[in-house]
Amino acid sequence: MLTPSYIAQQFINALNMGSIYALVAIGLTMVYGILRLINFAHGDMMTVGAYLALAALTVLALPAWAALLIPMFVVGALGVLIERLAYRPLRGAPEVAMLITSLAISSLIENGATMTLTAQPKPVRLPAELTQRVDVLGLNFAVMDAAIVALAIALMAALTVFVRRTTIGIAMRACSENVRVTQLMGVDVNRVIAVAFAISAGLAAVAGVLWSGKFGIVDPFMGFVPGLKAFVAAVIGGIGNIPGAMLGGYLLGFAEVFFVAFMPPEVSGYRDAFVFVLLLVVLLVRPTGLLGAREVNRA
Amino acid sequence: MPPSSLLQVHDLAKSFRGVQALQDYRLELGRHELIGVIGPNGAGKTTLFNVLTGVTPPTHGRIVFDGQDITHAAPDAICRAGIARTFQNIRLFRRLSVLDNVRIGLQAHSHDRLHEVVLRLPGFAARERQLAQQARELLDMLNLADYAGAQADSLPYGLQRRLEIAIALATRPKLLLLDEPAAGMNPTEAEALMRLIARLHNELKLAIILIEHNMRVVMGICQRIQVLNYGRLIAEGRPEEIQQDPRVLEAYLGIAA
Amino acid sequence: MKRFAPLLLIVAVLGLAGLAQSALNDYYQRVLAVIAINIILAVSLNLTNGYSGDFSLGHAAFMAIGAYTSAILTLPARTKAIVLPDLPLWLSQVELPFIVAILIGAGLAALVAFVVGIPVLRLRGHYLAVATLGLMVIVQVVALNWQPVTRGARGISGLPPFTTLLWAYGWMLVTVAVIWRIVHSPLGRAMMAVREDELAAACRGVPVFRTRLLAFVCGALFASVAGALWAHLITAITPSSFSFLITFNVVAMVVIGGAGSISGSVIGAVLMTLLPELLRRVETTLAIGGQPLYGLSQIVIALMMLAVMLFRPQGLMGRRELPDVLAGLAGARRASLPAHAEAAGEA
Incomplete structure (x- = not known):
């Protein structure tokens, strides 16, 4: 059973899952870094993205690249809108107010989708050029698999350049160090937060499109568990830290896929439980994550 | 030593x-x-x-x-x-009453156990009365007695400073x-x-x-x-x-x- | 007079529950029982989410623990031989009274909360929210995969219908009384101190970690009781019975009623049980294009939560309790006496 090609296949799987987790975790970690908000509606941005892609492919019969870009920009705008309407009025309120609001928004999206589109999962049929399998260096994989990894890496590279080189990106990192000081330095914090939500939601939408492409299915609750797991990834990497979220995403992808692939079948059913037990272990052993800094207590 | x-x-x-x-x-x-x-x-x-x-x-x-x-x-x-302290930027239990703020300080040395609290065992009421009594005495000493029922963050600035001292003293x-x-x-x-x-x-x-x-x-x-x-x-x-x-x-x- | 008010309340509630049990039809009895169960859930969740300031989302998980424990321990041995033939021998033979099963489930849930709380409650922020949701996923996965004991996705049905109105309201009174007493005691003041300012609380001698753990474990314990009552009301449980939906609705009850007020949680629970019950009829009758509007009641609850957070973040009751409000309405409230001193004198 442990043939080289099986192991290679699992490796590709893990890279796929890791890429998706990383894309989702980045958004969570960015928003948490600035607002200390655990955004429970983040996973639902995946869902909205996946439905939009499905509509673009089937109803509008658009090509695959459009089915990726439209969700990215539309959901990015949705993220900004939600921040403006629901979170911004709560700034300065206790941290928990925004957390509760994000729960309500999550419920709104999931049940809104259920009411209008029914809870029935809808199949996603990818264009043939994405499902065809290729052989490279003895590895056999679908074009989609390669596309997921390539796209995720490209987006993460672009994001890294953005937060290192652009003014607003640098302001964003400054905000996650200390919002108040950054504000005193003349940075328009509202704009920084809006951009963070746009990027965060846009990346989650891409992740949702990729997820639905990989598993061939869309349903109103599909984003819930991946959203939670992405939080685990963000914690593993050190919450608030963008490179940490990427690292955490891939580590979690590998841990999860290898758990399923190499554990006996009667144990592998516990995969989701394994992920959250992992969270508890990380919180116990190294709550700051791999790359995170200790949160300073100020008296 | x-x-x-x-x-x-x-x-x-x-x-x-x-x-x-x-x-x-x-x-x-x-x-x-x-x-x-x-x-x-x-x-x-x-x-x-x-x-x-x-x-x-x-x-x-x-x-x-x-x-x-x-x-x-x-x-x-x-x-x-x-060792008790106050804070440079005043840290009160803002939405609790002045009396409760002081009682929290006082109870640093009382050890109520869950079953005593839930069953309201005999000593409990007496201890609570004593705690409230001591809290009032402390507030008296710092001229805060009139504000016992007020919410802590409703006090004027100078009194908040004094309340913080009262809480610190409450921990004996x-x-x-x-x-x-x-x-x-x-x-x-x-x-x-x-x-x-x-x-x-x-x-x-x-x-x-x-x-x-x-x-x-x-x-x-x-x-x-x-x-x-x-x-x-x-x-x-x-x-x-x-x-x-x-x-x-x-x-x-x-x-x- | 004031001294005997709680006693009068207990007698009145149990009397009415007994009366309703013999007079009302099954549907109304079930709604009333669900109200009592939801009160238990909301009041116990309030201990963390309202008093100690930690945000738990673990109530569905603790309910599941209570429900499955009680189901397996009370099912008659003969039924078990058919429904759960692969049960370990010692479990297949036991057939415990309802009360014992409830208590064992509660102990188990408290133990799980303790184990989860140790790594999580030392940390700042709302890690507890995610960790408890993670716990919910763990419990669901275990219920789904531990075939010999839980029967997997098929769940366990044919449970003895033990949960009468007297049981439900009896437990509700116990829950409210215990949590009221905890809150109106040094332990409760310590919880509120931690909620208001963790560091300042520590510097004034409050054992912060132990206080947070106590709130979390007590909340879990009563959630488990509610789960057991619910299992023996519906008489069938599956892993998906204990989904995020339940936790979300209990959070809505606490938030809308007013976190940090026990009467608020009671009011929130009553409202948030009746409202969806009414809306569920709308969902099926007000169908657009012949398609039922499933999800409508949840959308209304979510919108209510959003509205509360934006316009009345303290919820309906704020942090006040019903007796204070009533006394205030009667104009009898002495301005110099703080609310909690009065309440402590009564209880």
Whole structure:
């Protein structure tokens, strides 16, 4: 059973899952870094993205690249809108107010989708050029698999350049160090937060499109568990830290896929439980994550 | 150890990400001493209190309080051992009543167990009455009795400072750390507060360390003064000595005055 | 008079429950029982989410623990031989009274909360929210995969219908009384101190970690009781019975009623049980294009939560309790006496 090609296949799987987790975790970690908000509606941005892609492919019969870009920009705008309407009025309120609001928004999206589109999962049929399998260096994989990894890496590279080189990106990192000081330095914090939500939601939408492409299915609750797991990834990497979220995403992808692939079948059913037990272990052993800094207590 | 010594601090140091906020700090404090720690902003005064109360662990050094090594003890354990503090930026339990604020301080030494609370065993009601009684006495002593039922953050600024002292006293400290208690007060108010502190020091037989930014405020009541600058102890002595010390005049008064 | 008010309340509630049990039809009895169960859930969740200031989302998980424990321990041995033939021998033989099964489930949930709380409650922020949701996923996965004991996705049905109105309201009274007493005691004040300012609380001698753990474990314990009552009301449980939906609705009850007020949680629970019950009829009758509007009641609850957070973040009751409000309305409230002193005198 442990043939080289099986192991290679699992490796590709893990890279796929890791890429998706990383894309989702980045958004969570960015928003948490600035607002200390655990955004429970983040996973639902995946869902909205996946439905939009499905509509673009089937109803509008658009090509695959459009089915990726439209969700990215539309959901990015949705993220900004939600921040403006629901979170911004709560700034300065206790941290928990925004957390509760994000729960309500999550419920709104999931049940809104259920009411209008029914809870029935809808199949996603990818264009043939994405499902065809290729052989490279003895590895056999679908074009989609390669596309997921390539796209995720490209987006993460672009994001890294953005937060290192652009003014607003640098302001964003400054905000996650200390919002108040950054504000005193003349940075328009509202704009920084809006951009963070746009990027965060846009990346989650891409992740949702990729997820639905990989598993061939869309349903109103599909984003819930991946959203939670992405939080685990963000914690593993050190919450608030963008490179940490990427690292955490891939580590979690590998841990999860290898758990399923190499554990006996009667144990592998516990995969989701394994992920959250992992969270508890990380919180116990190294709550700051791999790359995170200790949160300073100020008296 | 001499019975007169309450607190000994040896070679205390604290650094944040390589920045030395406090170094080579020493102190031997008597059981009924009132000393002042002064220094310009950022001299490490609040860091000293944070390290003494277990809020941030020191990077180096040893703290012995009342014969007990408390260098790495947790804040609540240090409080129960007998060190109470106030905060520079006032930290009250804002949405609780003034009375409840003081009761929380008082209950530092009561150990109610879950079953006693749930079953309301005989001693419970008596203890609660006693706690409320003691809280009222404390509020009386600090002239806050009229506000017992008010929400803590509804008090005017000066009274919030006094309430914070009341909560600190409620934990029955042997050593009281006051972090710029007169900050934001006008000279008359500051004067009155210093008289209150002197009175508490005498009546309650406490040791007190008083942090002040403004040197003049503490001159009158402190028996001894330490001067911090850039995290280092630059002078120590009686108030009149400190006032003459050239290093202090240069490092401290030269900037502040 | 004031002294006997709680006693009068207990007698009145149990009397009415007994009366309703013999007079009302099954549907109304079930709604009333669900109200009592939801009160237990909301009041117990309030201990963390309202008093100690930690945000738990673990109630569905603790309910599941209570429900499965009680189901397996009370099912008659003969039924078990058919429904759960692969059960370990010692479990297949036991057939415990309802009360014992409830208590064992509660103990188990408290133990799980303790184990989860140790790594999580030392940390700042709302890690507890995610960790408890993670716990919910763990419990669901275990219920789904531990075939010999839980029967997997098929769940366990045919449970004895033990949960009468007297049981439900009896437990509701116990829950409210215990939590009221905890809150109006030094332990409760310590919880509120931690909620208001964790660092300041520690510097004033409050054992912060132990206080947070106590709130979390007590909340879990009563959630488990509610789960057991619910299992023996519906008489069938599956892993998906204990989904995020339940936790979300209990959070809505606490938030809308007013976190930090026990009467608020009671009011929130009553409202948030009746409202969806009414809306569920709308969902099926007000169908657009012949398609039922499933999800409508949840959308209304979510919108209510959003509205509360924006316009009345303290919820309906704020942090006040019903007796204070009533006394205030009667104009009898002495301004100098704080609310909690009064309440402590009564209880």
